[in-house]
Amino acid sequence: MAHIRKATGVWDWFDQRLAVTKFFKVMVSEYWIPKNISFLWAMGVILMTLFIVLFVSGLMLVMYYKPDVNLAFDSVNFTIMKEVEYGWLWRHIHAVSASVVFLILYIHTLVAIYYRSYKQGREMIWVSGMLLFIIFSAEAFSGYMLPWGQMSYWAAMVITNLFGGIPVVGDAIVEWIRGDYAVSDPTLTRFFMLHVCLLPLVVVAVLAVHFYSLRFPHVNNLDGEEIDFELEGEKYLQGKTSESKVIPFWPGFLAKDFFYVSIFMIFFFYLVGFHFDFAMDPINFEPANSLKTPTHIYPEWYFLWEYEILRGFYFDVGPLKAADIGLIAFAFAGISLFFIPLFDRSSVVAPAYKNKAFFIWFWVLVIDMILLSLFGKLPADGAELGIENKYWGFALSIIYIGLLVVVLPLITIAERKRV
Numbered sequence: 001m002a003h004i005r006k007a008t009g010v011w012d013w014f015d016q017r018l019a020v021t022k023f024f025k026v027m028v029s030e031y032w033i034p035k036n037i038s039f040l041w042a043m044g045v046i047l048m049t050l051f052i053v054l055f056v057s058g059l060m061l062v063m064y065y066k067p068d069v070n071l072a073f074d075s076v077n078f079t080i081m082k083e084v085e086y087g088w089l090w091r092h093i094h095a096v097s098a099s100v101v102f103l104i105l106y107i108h109t110l111v112a113i114y115y116r117s118y119k120q121g122r123e124m125i126w127v128s129g130m131l132l133f134i135i136f137s138a139e140a141f142s143g144y145m146l147p148w149g150q151m152s153y154w155a156a157m158v159i160t161n162l163f164g165g166i167p168v169v170g171d172a173i174v175e176w177i178r179g180d181y182a183v184s185d186p187t188l189t190r191f192f193m194l195h196v197c198l199l200p201l202v203v204v205a206v207l208a209v210h211f212y213s214l215r216f217p218h219v220n221n222l223d224g225e226e227i228d229f230e231l232e233g234e235k236y237l238q239g240k241t242s243e244s245k246v247i248p249f250w251p252g253f254l255a256k257d258f259f260y261v262s263i264f265m266i267f268f269f270y271l272v273g274f275h276f277d278f279a280m281d282p283i284n285f286e287p288a289n290s291l292k293t294p295t296h297i298y299p300e301w302y303f304l305w306e307y308e309i310l311r312g313f314y315f316d317v318g319p320l321k322a323a324d325i326g327l328i329a330f331a332f333a334g335i336s337l338f339f340i341p342l343f344d345r346s347s348v349v350a351p352a353y354k355n356k357a358f359f360i361w362f363w364v365l366v367i368d369m370i371l372l373s374l375f376g377k378l379p380a381d382g383a384e385l386g387i388e389n390k391y392w393g394f395a396l397s398i399i400y401i402g403l404l405v406v407v408l409p410l411i412t413i414a415e416r417k418r419v
Ligand code: HEM
Pocket: 040, 041, 042, 043, 044, 045, 047, 048, 051, 105, 108, 109, 112, 115, 117, 118, 122, 125, 126, 127, 128, 129, 130, 132, 133, 207, 210, 214, 218, 219, 220, 221
């Protein structure tokens, strides 16, 4: 056991037991961040801020929310919105942050793809990030069920039904997830448990892995330059701060991030105050009714591109039914970005504009995802520019899959051969 002497103060007392000075150095004051980054590297800290906002506003709501099919709708739309003082404000804060967190998640993910920050030692950052994305999706879906409005009920119906497509055990899984033959009270209570307890715990655990896996490979930079962090950190500590290519995580990096977080929070509270409605579907202000199917069921904006891929395969192929092909494509879309480090066959870490083919690939991917989202909101039986929506959906889905599975490997193999 270490030798314990009389502490000179509180910090020293903890230091002798928990090595807090060393921990602080490794994780904060001597954790080096490149100087050559932009506001796009503030997205991680904005996401962290939004998670805290979601957590605090969620705590406020859960004090009045009732997880019971007979009470849930009124506890949200009457008790919280009308009776509890400022209950409406906490609800708007929670709903807006739940929507905006996806906007920032997409930006954060796309920035990592653009700068190719998912390889050469950064694979675990990528994998833990994708896990966060999937858990946030489950968190959003389970939260959407809680007000027990029409969209809550029917979205739960559609999504739980999807598991029925799994061969042999599908129906048993659907029943197991619902806790009943139909979406009903046990379904609501288990999704409530997931939303307020299990999933937030998992988010915190995976966040810890995400931050830890950033520590050793360090974050990438605007030019993909390979920096000798030991050497540059040493220069910084010797006082050659302007010559060094790095700054410490605290106070250098976080102080700048606080500035970006502040700007973001102005935009955020503007949305909460004046445009909260974008985060709430009007159909969900009608109580859940199992006898009345809404004419057009669609998910929140951040799931639309995947939803359109689910609907995109409208024809049977041999023994495979259209619904099954759609389900396989949907499952692939859900996890597809996990495999970006595998689909990228080159070891080059550089911003997209340095490789013309990769640059074009990146923007076609972004445009394709936006178009998929736009069509995901439209009814499947309509037509745009004289072409039926189902053909649009099919073409855009094929483009998405092709871009990842075929085009990315081809252009990165060509790049590998060149360098
Ligand atoms: C709540 C969720 C998340 C939080 C709080 C978070 C937080 C952070 C932070 C603080 C950083 C360092 C600074 C920065 O580059 O922004 C970072 C970097 C990174 N994150 Fe996340 N992240 C989250 C989700 C994701 C997701 C969904 C992905 C996508 C797969 C991802 C992939 C990455 C990558 C690849 C880096 C390294 C960037 C670089 O090297 O330049 N993260 N994250």
